[in-house]
Amino acid sequence: MINLRLMNQLETVLSKQFNLHAFRPGQKEIITDLLKGNDVLGILPTGSGKSLCYQLPAKLLPGTTIVVSPLISLMIDQVKQLRAKGFKDVIAINSLLDFKQRKGIYANLSAYSLIYLSPEILQQDELLSYLTKIDIRLFVIDEAHCISQWGHEFRPDYLRLHSVIEMLNNPPILALSATANEDVQADIIHALKRPKMIKHIYPIDKPNIAFHVVRLQDEDEKLHTLTKLVSTYRVPTLIYFSRREDTENIAHRLATQLVDRKVAFYHGGLDAFDRLMIQQQFMNDQLDIICCTSAFGMGIDKDNVRLVIHYHFPAQLESFIQEVGRAGRDGGESISVLLYTENDEIVPQSFIQQELPTKQEIAYVFHQLSQLAKENKQIPRSLPEIINLMQINETKWRYLYFQLESQHILANQQINYDADHWQRAFQHILEHRHARFQYKQNKLNEMLKWIHSTTCLREKLYAEFQSSFQSPAFQCCTNCGFSFANWQPVEQSTTSQPIKTWQEQLKLLMLGEQHESK
Amino acid sequence: MSFVVKAIFNTLHKIDHERDRSVIFKGIILTSCAKINGERTIQSIYHLLTGKRSIQTVLDAHLYGLDHLYGIHRQLSLQSFNKIVADLMRNHYIRTSHEDKVYLLTDRGKKWLATHKKKLKLSSFQGFTYNRMDSIFYARLILFIQVLANQRMQHTAYIPVVDQPSITNWVKKTYKYLYPNLDRPVHELYRELHQILSTLSNLEADLFVNRLTGYKQVGLSIQQLAQMYQMSGEDIQLVLMRIIHQMISIIYTSPSDYQMMSLMLRDLTKINLLTNSANETYKLFKKGYNLQQIATIRQLKMNTIQDHIVEIALYDQTIPIDQFVSDQAKTEIIQAIHQVNSTKLKTIKQHVGEKISYFQIRLVLTRYIR
Ligand SMILES: Nc1ncnc2c1ncn2[C@@H]1O[C@H](COP(=O)(O)OP(=O)(O)OP(=O)(O)O)[C@@H](O)[C@H]1O
Ligand SMILES: [Mg+2]
Ligand SMILES: [Zn+2]
Numbered sequence: 031m032i033n034l035r036l037m038n039q040l041e042t043v044l045s046k047q048f049n050l051h052a053f054r055p056g057q058k059e060i061i062t063d064l065l066k067g068n069d070v071l072g073i074l075p076t077g078s079g080k081s082l083c084y085q086l087p088a089k090l091l092p093g094t095t096i097v098v099s100p101l102i103s104l105m106i107d108q109v110k111q112l113r114a115k116g117f118k119d120v121i122a123i124n125s126l127l128d129f130k131q132r133k134g135i136y137a138n139l140s141a142y143s144l145i146y147l148s149p150e151i152l153q154q155d156e157l158l159s160y161l162t163k164i165d166i167r168l169f170v171i172d173e174a175h176c177i178s179q180w181g182h183e184f185r186p187d188y189l190r191l192h193s194v195i196e197m198l199n200n201p202p203i204l205a206l207s208a209t210a211n212e213d214v215q216a217d218i219i220h221a222l223k224r225p226k227m228i229k230h231i232y233p234i235d236k237p238n239i240a241f242h243v244v245r246l247q248d249e250d251e252k253l254h255t256l257t258k259l260v261s262t263y264r265v266p267t268l269i270y271f272s273r274r275e276d277t278e279n280i281a282h283r284l285a286t287q288l289v290d291r292k293v294a295f296y297h298g299g300l301d302a303f304d305r306l307m308i309q310q311q312f313m314n315d316q317l318d319i320i321c322c323t324s325a326f327g328m329g330i331d332k333d334n335v336r337l338v339i340h341y342h343f344p345a346q347l348e349s350f351i352q353e354v355g356r357a358g359r360d361g362g363e364s365i366s367v368l369l370y371t372e373n374d375e376i377v378p379q380s381f382i383q384q385e386l387p388t389k390q391e392i393a394y395v396f397h398q399l400s401q402l403a404k405e406n407k408q409i410p411r412s413l414p415e416i417i418n419l420m421q422i423n424e425t426k427w428r429y430l431y432f433q434l435e436s437q438h439i440l441a442n443q444q445i446n447y448d449a450d451h452w453q454r455a456f457q458h459i460l461e462h463r464h465a466r467f468q469y470k471q472n473k474l475n476e477m478l479k480w481i482h483s484t485t486c487l488r489e490k491l492y493a494e495f496q497s498s499f500q501s502p503a504f505q506c507c508t509n510c511g512f513s514f515a516n517w518q519p520v521e522q523s524t525t526s527q528p529i530k531t532w533q534e535q536l537k538l539l540m541l542g543e544q545h546e547s548k
Numbered sequence: 549m550s551f552v553v554k555a556i557f558n559t560l561h562k563i564d565h566e567r568d569r570s571v572i573f574k575g576i577i578l579t580s581c582a583k584i585n586g587e588r589t590i591q592s593i594y595h596l597l598t599g600k601r602s603i604q605t606v607l608d609a610h611l612y613g614l615d616h617l618y619g620i621h622r623q624l625s626l627q628s629f630n631k632i633v634a635d636l637m638r639n640h641y642i643r644t645s646h647e648d649k650v651y652l653l654t655d656r657g658k659k660w661l662a663t664h665k666k667k668l669k670l671s672s673f674q675g676f677t678y679n680r681m682d683s684i685f686y687a688r689l690i691l692f693i694q695v696l697a698n699q700r701m702q703h704t705a706y707i708p709v710v711d712q713p714s715i716t717n718w719v720k721k722t723y724k725y726l727y728p729n730l731d732r733p734v735h736e737l738y739r740e741l742h743q744i745l746s747t748l749s750n751l752e753a754d755l756f757v758n759r760l761t762g763y764k765q766v767g768l769s770i771q772q773l774a775q776m777y778q779m780s781g782e783d784i785q786l787v788l789m790r791i792i793h794q795m796i797s798i799i800y801t802s803p804s805d806y807q808m809m810s811l812m813l814r815d816l817t818k819i820n821l822l823t824n825s826a827n828e829t830y831k832l833f834k835k836g837y838n839l840q841q842i843a844t845i846r847q848l849k850m851n852t853i854q855d856h857i858v859e860i861a862l863y864d865q866t867i868p869i870d871q872f873v874s875d876q877a878k879t880e881i882i883q884a885i886h887q888v889n890s891t892k893l894k895t896i897k898q899h900v901g902e903k904i905s906y907f908q909i910r911l912v913l914t915r916y917i918r
Contacts, residue, residue: 114705130824131713285775294772301623303709304769310707311766532745532757539762540697540738 036065036090047089048115054079056232060204061087064168069203069227071174071215075234076208076355077331081108084170084204088144089117093165096198097146098191100176102126103305104328105146110306111331112144122146123157126302140164149187152194166201171222173328174205175348178217186432192223203227208234208355209348211494234351234492235499238358240517241487241507243368252369256280256341259367260319261288262514264521265336266312267319270353272342272377274299274323280341281321291318298325315522327353333360336519340368345378346473347480347491363504365517370481375474382470386463387426395420395430396456399439403447411443433459486510569780572787573632574641575668576617578653578661581642583612586650594629597621599679601823603858603910606676607891610916615676620789621782622683628782674793681816682792687715688812690760690767693741695719696734697762709761722811737808744795744806751777755784756791818863829856854907861914869915873908880904881912891916 040061044050060072060083074080088095099105105122112120119142121135139145139160151157171177177188195203205218205227219227246252260267271277274297281295294308294317311317313332320326324344338357344350358364387395398420402409410416417427434440437455476494483490487507492499505512530538580593588608595605599619609615633651636642641657644650653661691710698706710716726733745753755777761767768776773784796813803810822830825848832842843853861867873881884899885891896909 110707110711114707116704282775294769300769300771304771306707307709307761307766307769308772310761311768314764314766316766532750532754533742536738536741536745536757536760539757539760539765540693540700540734540741542697542701542763 037062039090040086043086043090048082048086050082054082056230057082057086060230063228063230064202064204065090067202069222069224071205071218071227071229071231073207073210073215073229073231073234075232075236076352077236077359078208078232080172080206080208083206084168084172085112085117085144087168091167093167094140094142095144095168095170096161096166096201097144097170097172098149098152099146099172100148100180100185101325101328102148103302103325104173105148106302107306107309107330109146117144120144120146123151124148125151136160149185149191153187153190158194158197162197162199166198169195169198169201169203171203171205171218173207174218175207175210175214177205177221178210178214179346179348186428189221192221195222209351209495233496233499235488235496236355236358237500237503238361239354239364239366240502240505240512241354241366241368241491242512243370243481243487243508246369246371248371252341252371253280253283255369256339257284257287259337259339260284260291263337263517263519264291264318265519266315266317266332266334266522267337267339268326268335268353268356269319269321269339269341270344271321271323272344272381276341277321277323281319284319284321292316293319293321296320296322296326298323324349324353327356330356331359332356334362334522335359336362336364336522338364338366340366342374342377343368343370343477343481345381345470345477347477347494348473350477351491361503363517363519365505368481375478378474378477382467382474384423385425385429385470386467387422387430389460389463391422391426392430392456392459392463395422396452399434399445400447400452403445407445408443409440409445429463430459433462484509569774569778570632570783571664571779572668572790573780573782574636575661575664575670576620576786577632577636578641578657579668579670580612580614580617581651582653582658582661583614584608586645586652588612589649590633590651594624594626597629598624599675601859603862603913604891604893606862607913607916609676611891616671616673618675619679620673620675620793621785623785624782632782669790672790672794674797678793678796679818681813681818682789682796684715684816685796685812686788686792687712688718689809691715691719692722692812693737694761695723696730696737699723699730700734701763703763709767733808740806740809744798744809747798748791748794752787752791755787759788822859822863825852826856826859829853830860833857833860858907858910858914861911865915869911872911877904877908878912881909885913885916 040053040058044053055078056072056074057079060070063070064083064087072080072083084095084097099108102122102124105124106126109120109122121142121144123132123135123145124147127135136157140163171191176185177191180188195201203222203224205222207214207218210218215229215231219225244255246255256269260269269280271280277295277297281293284291285293292311294311296305296308300308308317308320309326309330312320335357338354340350340353344353354366357366399409410419413424413427417424420427420430422430431440434455437451437458439446439452439455480487480490486509488499488502488510505516576597577593580596581590584592592605592608595602596609596614596618597620599605599622606615606618609618633642636657637644637651639656640654641660642651643654645652687710691708694706694709698704708716745756748756755773758773758776759767770781770784773779774781777784779787795809799806799809799813828846829842832845837845839850839853839857842848843850846853857872861869880900881896881904884896888895888899890896891913893906893909893913897904897906900909
């Protein structure tokens with residue numbers, strides 16, 4: 031009953047609290063179902079306003095809404111933006127908080143209407159004990175494809191979410207994604223153990239983005255093409271790279287060659303303060319071009335990005351759709367350009383290899399474990415020690431740890447030795463590893479097939495997600511006759527003025543424009 | 549193939565640049581090596597620059613006349629530190645002796661230092677005196693500028709540049725205290741900044757202003773400043789810190805000229821800057837509890853409480869240490885210091901009787917500063 035009353039308030043809250051005038055497709059439908067107490071799986075395109083589907087209920091409902099989010103930077107970002115909009119009772123709990131800050135937050139948990147968390151931190155007993163004491167009305171998993179994409183390897187805590195939800199008294203669940211095909215959807219529903227979830231699936235194609243693939247001879251030609259492209263079009267541009275050092279090197283080059291453009295780089299290795307500054311400058315039109323890794327992506331919401339260039343392509347189409355989804359969020363004409371040279375797949379290929387242990391490595395870990403078991407020892411507590419002992423990288427260890435745990439060989443630090451069982455478990459893990467490897471390999475092959483495809487790229491890109499797509503609002507793709515000649519975007523120059531003296535700049539910065547002498 | 553070659557070329561190119569771009573960082577390492585003259589390990593310089601809170605580091609800083617460089621780059625990573633040391637080695641500015649543990653200046657290093665000394669302006673640093681208060685002052689200043697500038701334009705939807713609660717709370721409190729007559733404070737702060745920046749070099753003022761965030765104008769990141777001024781990130785950080793020290797010093801000299809900025813310094817006394825835990829101990833100590841009682845109340849080890857007392861004694865020269873060290877013990881320790889002519893704890897300990905503890909030696913040494 032109470033919810034009926036809430037439903038009449040939806041439009042009022044939308045305009046009064048969010049300053050928006052009408053719901054976008056899907057939003058009201060999803061929110062209505064949630065308020066009825068149903069579980070919802072929402073698949074909507076990038077930039078369509080998925081966040082509102084939980085932010086509005088969080089405002090409306092008594093108690094607290096929990097949002098599980100995959101990246102710390104994304105979480106912090108969303109919290110900062112909400113606070114800037116005037117929502118003060120919002121918080122992100124993550125590993126960056128120190129002990130004292132965390133204590134302070136825990137003591138006052140029920141005061142927040144919206145709490146962002148990582149799946150990993152949800153495994154901490156202390157936090158859980160506090161969470162079970164407060165009134166949780168909605169449990170959200172944003173970017174829910176991560177359950178399927180990452181859960182099986184290095185973020186197994188995604189697969190443990192269902193037991194957390196149970197402990198929290200089974201509130202309604204909302205799972206959101208822009209890139210989940212039917213398999214992934216099934217995987218999400220299965221992992222959350224909510225077979226009755228109501229699906230709200232909308233087409234995810236973006237009619238305002240054209241797709242262009244350019245094949246190039248070698249690295250030199252690629253660099254040349256890139257430079258020419260960004261010097262021709264002065265529009266907010268993102269350039270994606272696989273490796274951090276490439277973002278730095280190419281940003282440096284572009285900055286020297288194009289003196290009238292503001293170029294910056296962004297990757298996970300920068301400190302949080304500088305990362306935020308770069309992102310803010312871009313939002314604020316103080317930058318033209320950002321050279322970035324995939325760390326700059328998910329959730330980034332600038333409305334007028336016109337050009338997204340892939341200097342390197344990601345290992346699967348889903349990531350590509352996510353990254354391209356940064357473009358044209360205002361509906362304006364935008365272009366995705368993928369620059370391809372032969373053998374570009376070597377890098378994503380090597381990433382896949384680094385993510386999964388080889389047979390030899392698995393065998394060695396079993397060997398080390400049996401040694402420890404014979405000596406009645408546990409596995410070391412600290413990660414560096416383990417990595418040193420097992421001779422594999424952290425990602426591979428995390429994968430193996432989860433596998434060993436599900437085979438009951440490991441429980442925390444404890445080793446349970448049983449020769450026969452270990453034999454079988456070894457085979458089992460090996461098979462699992464091969465299956466995952468094959469899966470990833472297939473994903474990469476799909477990406478490559480798409481790049482090499484000779485038919486409509488738009489159709490191909492979305493084929494795995496839906497049976498049809500809207501007709502393009504502007505140009506379609508390379509294979510349907512894309513031409514740069516037909517693209518004349520409005521020049522968007524950065525607000526950066528001709529270089530000022532520090533005196534002028536200080537005045538502008540503190541006292542504002544009306545004091546500026548012309 | 550060509551890509552690999554290019555990558556190697558790029559790295560070489562970068563290293564070459566890095567060397568020239570880190571003039572101040574280099575100058576600081578060389579100056580420290582020169583003063584320490586092989587009597588301490590190279591790590592002690594890292595501890596000095598990052599401001600390690602240990603009695604040995606603080607003592608050494610004073611002993612070798614390097615207290616002005618104490619804690620001037622707290623975020624310095626061990627990696628960048630090792631890298632510059634390796635660079636200086638490779639280019640023969642310093643050399644090792646004593647099984648690679650200590651570093652000495654070469655003639656080349658000495659010559660470089662002599663020619664660059666003036667330009668480095670290392671004497672403008674006041675690391676120990678302004679320890680920790682410098683970064684709090686700076687964080688308050690830049691957040692306050694952003695808040696006031698946006699408020700003036702009636703702009704409320706912005707993301708604050710600083711989000712440490714201790715800083716944001718201070719800014720909120722001060723803001724409320726000044727409200728609603730904000731026009732005067734903005735103009736006053738603007739005037740003060742203008743005046744204080746005018747005392748710096750043009751480049752310094754420029755760099756400082758470029759880092760600031762105001763109304764619809766986001767400041768530049770360290771990397772961007774580095775690119776703009778052709779300096780390394782480390783040098784940018786160090787120049788910023790040097791500017792902050794210069795500013796604090798000017799504000800202290802004529803507070804009436806800098807009323808707004810004095811506000812940002814007013815409550816920042818040394819004793820307020822103790823670690824939280826030491827501060828808790830200090831409170832109990834002032835109430836008259838003895839160390840054993842404090843350890844019990846706080847459920848901490850005796851050793852930890854003693855560390856706190858040493859830290860407190862270091863910052864507060866007025867607290868009496870007699871209750872911990874008898875006159876006789878004090879004399880013995882001082883004699884030992886003179887005899888061995890060293891402030892190395894181990895060496896002194898070997899020279900005094902069994903009954904005298906490390907704790908007592910450290911306490912006496914705190915009285916040797918200044
Ligand atoms: N009903 C609405 N009317 C107008 N604008 C809206 C509406 N709902 C959301 N928006 C705006 O759309 C933009 C994109 O929203 P949001 O970041 O939630 O997208 P998203 O679907 O989560 O995208 P991504 O998949 O990239 O994370 C935001 O700037 C938001 O303010
Ligand atoms: Mg989103
Ligand atoms: Zn097409």
